Amino acid sequence: MKLRTLAQWLQYQQGVHARSIDLSLDRVREVAARLGLLQQRCPAAIVGGTNGKGSTAVMLAQLLRSAGRRVGLYTSPHLVRYNERVQVDGREATDEALVGAFECIEAARDALTLTYFEYGTLAALELFRESAVDVMVLEVGLGGRLDATNIVDADVALLCSVGMDHRDWLGDSLEQIGAEKAGIFRRGQPVVLGSPDMPSSVWERLQALGCRALCATREFSWQIEGAGYAFEPWHYRGPQGVLGPLAAPGLPGAIQYGNAACALTALQFVGGAGECGRECISEALRALVLPGRFQIVPPRGHSGHGEIEWILDVAHNEPAAQVLAAALRARPCAGRTLAVAGILADKDAAAISRTLDAVIDQWVLASVHDEPRGLSADALAGRLAPLRTTPLRDSSVGEACARARALARPGDRVVVLGSFHVVGPALTWLGLY
Secondary structure (H helix, E strand, O other): OOOOOHHHHHHHHOOOOOOOOOOOOHHHHHHHHHHOOOOOOOOEEEEEOOOOHHHHHHHHHHHHHHOOOOEEEEOOOOOOOHHHHEEEOOEEOOHHHHHHHHHHHHHHHOOOOOOHHHHHHHHHHHHHHHOOOOEEEEEOOOOOOOOHHHHOOOOEEEEOOOOOOOHHHHOOOHHHHHHHHHHHOOOOOEEEEOOOOOOHHHHHHHHHHOOEEEEEOOOEEEEEOOOOOOOOOEEEEEOOEEEEEEOOOOOOOOHHHHHHHHHHHHHHHHOOOOOOOHHHHHHHHHOOOOOOOOEEEOOOOOOOOOOOEEEEEOOOOHHHHHHHHHHHHOOOOOOOEEEEEOOOOOOOHHHHHHHHHHHOOEEEEEOOOOOOOOOOHHHHHOOOOOOOOOOEEEOOHHHHHHHHHHHOOOOOEEEEEOOHHHHHHHHHHOOOO
């Protein structure tokens, strides 16, 4: 039966391969070769890391666009629409374009099976070729060494951070996880590191391959004019020289300055540095939009969301929870902080809740149904660290948001966290998508 809609294709892809996650490159590389996707390609940047890679990838793409480049951006997962994953010059791929790419992939794969993510990666590469983009920015999905995006030999690799996450797939130590993430490096390649605090496995990989490492606080640095949470100007120092004052990134939080500095450092290796001066950079940073990363929805009086501030953040591991906790502390609230939380089964819910409980006055747990790894609110409650208050439980994200809104008083705020599968439905419930 011919599949005609994007929804039909996505449902079909869930069952083609025996496992939903199968970290390997042989099958996806073979299909890419059959499609001719790895020959005569444009420059590419690959962005990996435990946290920060989505923001950094979006920033790099925006900077390249401001420099006049036609950019293909591939990110994952999506919040509301699958189309968010594939963008050309800031525009999401249409259903028709994605279906056309999937049809090409299906014809080429023959008896080879592909996972859902592998279909998506190949579709992005196919659409970037069809659109004749000047440069590709590819966000790693999981790990690095065996992630489908790693079939591309990128011109520059960015490794934003290494933290404990995806232990079932990447290992139980930072050294193991670092080795997997460093698998995106290539011999002699420039590599941008978002922190000097990397496991020794990362440094060993860099040395073995003779990579040119550009490390935060060493080859490049940044200085913020203020605390870093009120969109203050900042200054960048790096291989391109000293730039500043620059406009603050449009994404809130001090961590975003470091992500912006990583993107600026990588710019020279994919052909965008020469055309991107101080005003061009500031314009690109001001225009940044990335839902679900400490996204603030301000109070709206007696209508809409009421006199309540909403903050949406996809923090789904302990390092991200630490960043979120710091951001909440740096943004004082007159009233209480309520959390709508849903966390997947393969995440460390105890560590996340332990990290955040000091800044959360009331937890409202949401069941996650649209993902095989989803947990019910009851199951999640059993995985949390001991909390200061008894968590409330609801059968859906929408019900949890409604309960939090009913509990909240003027001056309170509601933080939605824990997963893309929670923040996405919350954005829809709030009427923002």
